[in-house]
Amino acid sequence: MAAPVSSAAPRGFAATGPSSPVVESARVDQVTPAARRGLTIRLIMSIIVAVVMLIPVYWMATTAIKSRPDATASPPKVFFKPSWDGFIGLFTNRTQLSTSALAAQQKRTDLSFWEKQALARGMRILGPSKFVGQLKNSLIISLTSTFLAVALGLLSAYAFSRYDIPGKGDWLFFILSTRMLPPIVVTIPIFLMYRALGLYDAYIGMILLYTVFNLSFSVWLLKGFIDEIPIEYEEAALVDGYSRLQAFRKIVLPQCVTGIAATAVFCLIFAWNEFAFSLMLTSSKARTAPPSIATIQGVGGIEWGSIAAGSALFLIPVVIVTFALRKYLLRGVTFGAIRQ
Amino acid sequence: MGNTTAIAQTQPPRTGSRRQVSDGTIQKLFIMPTLILLMLWNVFPLFYSLFLSFTQYSHSGKLPPIWIGTANYDMLLSDPKVWSAFAVTGKYALLSVGGQALIGFGLALLLRAKFKASGLLTTLILIPMMLSPVVVGLFWKLIFNPLTGIFNYLIGFWNPSTAPIWLKDHALISVVIVDVWMWSPFVMLLCLSGLKAIPDYIYEAAEVDRASAWRQFRKITLPSVAPLLTLAVLFRTIEALKAFDLVMGLTGGGPGNSTEMVSVTLYRMVFQGQARTGMASALAYIMLIVIIGISNVYIWYLNRIKES
Numbered sequence A: 001m002a003a004p005v006s007s008a009a010p011r012g013f014a015a016t017g018p019s020s021p022v023v024e025s026a027r028v029d030q031v032t033p034a035a036r037r038g039l040t041i042r043l044i045m046s047i048i049v050a051v052v053m054l055i056p057v058y059w060m061a062t063t064a065i066k067s068r069p070d071a072t073a074s075p076p077k078v079f080f081k082p083s084w085d086g087f088i089g090l091f092t093n094r095t096q097l098s099t100s101a102l103a104a105q106q107k108r109t110d111l112s113f114w115e116k117q118a119l120a121r122g123m124r125i126l127g128p129s130k131f132v133g134q135l136k137n138s139l140i141i142s143l144t145s146t147f148l149a150v151a152l153g154l155l156s157a158y159a160f161s162r163y164d165i166p167g168k169g170d171w172l173f174f175i176l177s178t179r180m181l182p183p184i185v186v187t188i189p190i191f192l193m194y195r196a197l198g199l200y201d202a203y204i205g206m207i208l209l210y211t212v213f214n215l216s217f218s219v220w221l222l223k224g225f226i227d228e229i230p231i232e233y234e235e236a237a238l239v240d241g242y243s244r245l246q247a248f249r250k251i252v253l254p255q256c257v258t259g260i261a262a263t264a265v266f267c268l269i270f271a272w273n274e275f276a277f278s279l280m281l282t283s284s285k286a287r288t289a290p291p292s293i294a295t296i297q298g299v300g301g302i303e304w305g306s307i308a309a310g311s312a313l314f315l316i317p318v319v320i321v322t323f324a325l326r327k328y329l330l331r332g333v334t335f336g337a338i339r340q
Numbered sequence B: 001m002g003n004t005t006a007i008a009q010t011q012p013p014r015t016g017s018r019r020q021v022s023d024g025t026i027q028k029l030f031i032m033p034t035l036i037l038l039m040l041w042n043v044f045p046l047f048y049s050l051f052l053s054f055t056q057y058s059h060s061g062k063l064p065p066i067w068i069g070t071a072n073y074d075m076l077l078s079d080p081k082v083w084s085a086f087a088v089t090g091k092y093a094l095l096s097v098g099g100q101a102l103i104g105f106g107l108a109l110l111l112r113a114k115f116k117a118s119g120l121l122t123t124l125i126l127i128p129m130m131l132s133p134v135v136v137g138l139f140w141k142l143i144f145n146p147l148t149g150i151f152n153y154l155i156g157f158w159n160p161s162t163a164p165i166w167l168k169d170h171a172l173i174s175v176v177i178v179d180v181w182m183w184s185p186f187v188m189l190l191c192l193s194g195l196k197a198i199p200d201y202i203y204e205a206a207e208v209d210r211a212s213a214w215r216q217f218r219k220i221t222l223p224s225v226a227p228l229l230t231l232a233v234l235f236r237t238i239e240a241l242k243a244f245d246l247v248m249g250l251t252g253g254g255p256g257n258s259t260e261m262v263s264v265t266l267y268r269m270v271f272q273g274q275a276r277t278g279m280a281s282a283l284a285y286i287m288l289i290v291i292i293g294i295s296n297v298y299i300w301y302l303n304r305i306k307e308s
Helices: A004-008 A033-064 A087-090 A099-107 A113-119 A130-162 A168-180 A183-197 A205-226 A230-237 A244-255 A256-274 A276-281 A289-293 A304-333 B002-010 B023-052 B071-077 B080-111 B118-128 B133-144 B171-196 B198-209 B211-242 B246-248 B262-271 B277-307
Strands: A094-096 A123-128
Touching: A033 A087, A033 A304, A033 B080, A033 B118, A033 B133, A033 B211, A087 A094, A087 A113, A087 A130, A087 A304, A094 A113, A099 A113, A113 A123, A113 B198, A130 A168, A130 A205, A130 A256, A130 A289, A130 B023, A130 B133, A168 A205, A168 B023, A168 B246, A183 A205, A183 A276, A183 B023, A183 B262, A183 B277, A205 A256, A205 A304, A205 B023, A230 A244, A244 A256, A256 A304, A256 B002, A256 B118, A256 B133, A276 A289, A276 B262, A289 A304, A304 B080, A304 B118, A304 B133, A304 B171, B080 B118, B080 B171, B080 B211, B080 B262, B118 B171, B133 B171, B133 B246, B171 B211, B171 B246, B198 B211, B246 B262, B262 B277
Parallel strands: none
Antiparallel strands: A094 A123
């Protein structure tokens, strides 16, 4: 990676001033019109690639706010009038009204915005759908498990980073190898274990499972961050009479806040997106959103609008977070083994 | 390390300070919870399913596991359906990882230069890989839909009656397309970090020596990216062999057996129909052995690159 100095100055020239180091040699062939044209071509091609990559995401987001006929129009509609049909379908259970009931409903004046939207399709809202509960489950399970994974991971990472533990390399490899196991291989025994212990379809079972699932990742990533904090800071603190725990709390923790945040968000995304375990180890009480979005069914055929609404609702937080995390993406997806 | 600890311990305890916790205790306290959790949730299940794989057992029945030796393995290995699932998984892994390696490496070459908004564009391209695979599978189902989807229109089939029906006629290819869309950015990210580590002066020296662009690519670029590209391909191969979420979201294994991967077969064996838990454990072990075998080939290759 080039040093920050070079990014501020045009390529080939370091920032002005005698004190600034020359971090890149000035190559004449890279400031020529031909080289500049090369960069423009790269820019245009990259824009095309980015647009092509994001068309599916865009399409899903727009389908989420299409009315039911628009969502299933053939040929597909690029221009449309936004509608809340998809979200209403996602969050509510509705019933089709008979003509007389429809007239009675239309006379009422105390209808909320959402009820009016449903009425326009001749429907009455009965109550919240199962999806509301499943979204709540997703939130509870992923947030709690993330907290646990980061907290436990931080402690282990600190110990692995700072102490000479016998067989350290082997332990770290063991921790890493647990992540390489195909989830489906351990699912059967975990399923049997959970059924025997009463953890099947329970919050605590899913929380612990996702904690373990994220723990190996959290240890590796955080160890990388802690390794970068100079050990001299703590040594100085110890000399000054701090205890180990105090040094950990007052020196190490504040230094690796960004690392903790990045780790937490990666763990959160993993738990948030997880599908296989939730499908096999929960049924109704603790089921999270990913397996349920697949099973959204409307009256008469697949409700594409609702599926798209659920998907969009589910993906948009991740898209925003990806943006916030871009600096740490490489570390996150390679277990912190490779640094940028 | 040892010195500082010694110094810390020779400090006279400050008046009013809490009881000092020894370093040994801290080590144990900090590491044990993690190791215990990993043992309980990974090591124990691994041994338990090894035991189950040699038994006849159904978790929906009342009977305890009955030891039947290698009968499960014998039956699985002589079952053409299992072989077909492995063949489908292998084909899928080969096509999708191959596609990702090519496209990912290409994108890395495109984005390695620093130009206006290159950072922003890189981030935008990385978005697909952070999404939930099952949800991705679902909305691609909509995109592939012959009547209401946009895929056929985008690639130039404007007439729905003559356009291909992707999820019916080319189901496996459709899964490959989505997987490549989703994970090429991952390969790109790793390759980029390799490319950016090559110092500029090496290319300058090559330029001075009048090495052709192709020669520079072959002698400088390729060798520096090779270890990271191999690593990316290793990660992606393991993931492709485990493929479950995306397939379930997109095709559910169908139509027929055309996208029935090993993990989908496994899922059906345990959670649908007769719940053949013992046999599924055996299949899981066969899969694990295949994955370990393939990983070792890659790791051997990775070490060979590093040595040369």
